[in-house]
Amino acid sequence: MDPLFLAYSYFRRRKFKESADICTKLLEKNPYDQAAWTLKTRALTGQVYVDEVDVDEEGIAEMLMDDNAIANVSRPGTSLRKPGTSSQGGPSQGVRPTSQSGRPLSGFVRPGTQGGRPGTMEQAIRTPRTAHTARPVTSSSGRFVRLGTASMLSTPDGPFINLARLNFSKYAARPNLAKALFEYIFHHENDIRNALELAALATEANQYKDWWWKVQLAKCYYRLGMYRDAETQLKSAIKQQEMVDTFLHLGKVYVRLDQPLTAVETYKQGLEKFPGETTLLTGMARIYEGLTEMDNAVKLYKDVLHFDNMHVEAVACIATHHFYTDQPEVALKFYRRLLQMGVYNAELFNNLGLCCFYAQQYDMTLTCFERALSLADEATVSDVWFNLGHLALGICDHNLAYQCFRLALSNNNDHAEAYNNLGVLELKRGHVEAARAFFQAAFVIAPHMYEPHYNFAALADQLGDLQSSYVSARRAVENYPNHTDSQELLKQLRQHFSLL
């Protein structure tokens, strides 16, 4: 068989490594074989390709030294920086746990939404304490670079294409080579500067008439943090040819510029051209979720399901919403649907177990959790144990609950929720000092939660340590302004102090 044909066949079947190997052999025989060269670049790109729209990692530096935002003090409901300022209140923190950014926990994680924006430098630097949510210092030192260097290391005789020795203007004029080369530089080598140079030359070579190159230029600008330039390129690309991808990228640029409402407008524009496009709808829903306007978000996710009823993100987010609005049986239906669709992992079984328990379908609960435990890896197993602890609390088996929370901690030493709940259990047993220590550990690890602050304050108040109680109660109110018990405690303490 013709080796090139075989290589193409491997490429189509997504066996990129085999395809690249064959191409390497062909190129050894004839280094000027353009077909083999292009195919090899494409195969190497395919190995590390991820959809650029979904990739979004914000480093500490970008976040804190970001001067792109228009207003430092924005009007309520117009900024992604301060969640919960929108007129429409999100779910109460007393019911739905929040993530570090102060947003309600999402039903779905995407790259970039894991950490959320911490408000202050102090908080941002403290974040990477927990290894699971470690945030890179800048996005150019994050995942991207690590992948790039790894790909260099793994080829013993250096990189496939020596970028420093390429004559970009020669390649830019040849569309059949330039596009594959660009994607190789952008995705595989992660050399954004060179990619930008090639894209700029190619745009020029096409007399500024090719929308594809403009989008690529915008992608480079975005990665380099030049959001306004990216915006200009994308708008010009849309004028030439309206594509879903372009709208998505433009929306992403606006999100980064902290203009969520403009981003929503962009998506709406895109939807006029491409009605029922699920990616655009999802983009809008994510923004509303970020603004904690849950009702709007859920409505959009339901629209997504109307057009694509296998959309995992939409199903998961709706299910989470139902679970935390006191309808576990509805959530159960959605999660069951995911199971039918073939999602099979620890997270899903854990959620199914919780839904079964709270929907009073006790026969399935333990089986689900057993599955979840057997499927879990080291990052997730602690959360499964934590939820099992809740189940034990629900059936009043405090010893089992204690052991479960302990196991959660033994798997993840930074599990703040487990520390807090252990504190509560210790207090029930009358071990005041241990409880105090647990609460303290919990709020040191996760200062964004109100529970350990409040618990610590209540306990300290009881022990007569009014000063610590006051400090903690104030923090609790800061984190959850509507928590009545904390407010009461704070009021009591203030009164007490004023009497002194």
Added chain:
Amino acid sequence: MSGGDSGNVQLQEVLPKQGQVYQEDMPTVVLCKPKLMPLKSVTLEKMEKMQKEAMEEVKQQELKELGQDAEMFKGY
């Protein structure tokens, strides 16, 4: 039942003179809520997988290099 005069019975409240009635004041504490685990997007899973593989490969290479060094120092 002793007829209709039961309505006239006066109940006297009893306050014990000896021993105090007291109630232990336990602080009301709150538990953290059960946590539904967010599902992972395909992109995220792929990125994590790639990262893991890359780390693995780097480790292997480093081990190999170390192995060569170990060979070198074998005679000493």
